[in-house]
Amino acid sequence: MTFHSIAVTLALALAASASWAGDSHAGGHGHGSETSPIGAPGVAAKVTRTVTVDMTDGMRFSPSSISVKQGETIRFKVKNSGQLKHEFVLGTEQDLQEHYQLMIKNPEMEHEEPNMVTLAGGKTGELIWHFTQSGTVHFGCLQPGHWDAGMKGAVTVAKGQAQRAAAHHHH
Numbered sequence: 803m804t805f806h807s808i809a810v811t812l813a814l815a816l817a818a819s820a821s822w823a824g825d826s827h828a829g830g831h832g833h834g835s836e837t838s839p840i841g842a843p844g845v846a847a848k849v850t851r852t853v854t855v856d857m858t859d860g861m862r863f864s865p866s867s868i869s870v871k872q873g874e875t876i877r878f879k880v881k882n883s884g885q886l887k888h889e890f891v892l893g894t895e896q897d898l899q900e901h902y903q904l905m906i907k908n909p910e911m912e913h914e915e916p917n918m919v920t921l922a923g924g925k926t927g928e929l930i931w932h933f934t935q936s937g938t939v940h941f942g943c944l945q946p947g948h949w950d951a952g953m954k955g956a957v958t959v960a961k962g963q964a965q966r967a968a969a970h971h972h973h
């Protein structure tokens with residue numbers, strides 16, 4: 803398979819899929835978001851913590867390294883301190899790489915998914931995410947050139963105690 807046909811296949815897959823974040827390339831055809839390695843979109847009522855992330859024209863996220871616990875729902879308050887358009891996109895490293903290649907081929911591609919927030923210079927936005935699996939969830943800016951310039955980071959998800967379900971019974 804040539805790179806071109808891979809990209810085309812990916813583009814078709816993206817167009818056909820309502821939930822890019824829910825797709826697991828490694829896991830085949832499971833669409834259950836609870837089993838996605840990166841987690842699932844979260845709801846405001848379940849937010850346990852707010853994490854502020856700053857994006858700059860220096861092609862950096864600050865912080866670029868974030869620690870959370872499995873089961874946590876995080877509200878990411880994302881601020882674009884630069885003048886260029888930047889975005890905060892959560893994914894596996896492979897998903898981000900593939901999506902970034904698509905963005906390079908289609909710079910005008912409008913993409914808006916639950917696992918990302920795209921912001922014009924000076925704007926602030928937010929993204930609520932439920933981290934269901936322990937491990938590393940990557941994030942990056944997929945604007946052409948930005949990922950290659952090192953505009954990326956990682957969320958380390960520590961294995962959580964399975965206490966939440968039990969505690970819930972008392973209410």
Ligand SMILES: [Cu+2]
Pocket residue numbers: 861887888889943944945948953
């Ligand atoms: Cu950027």
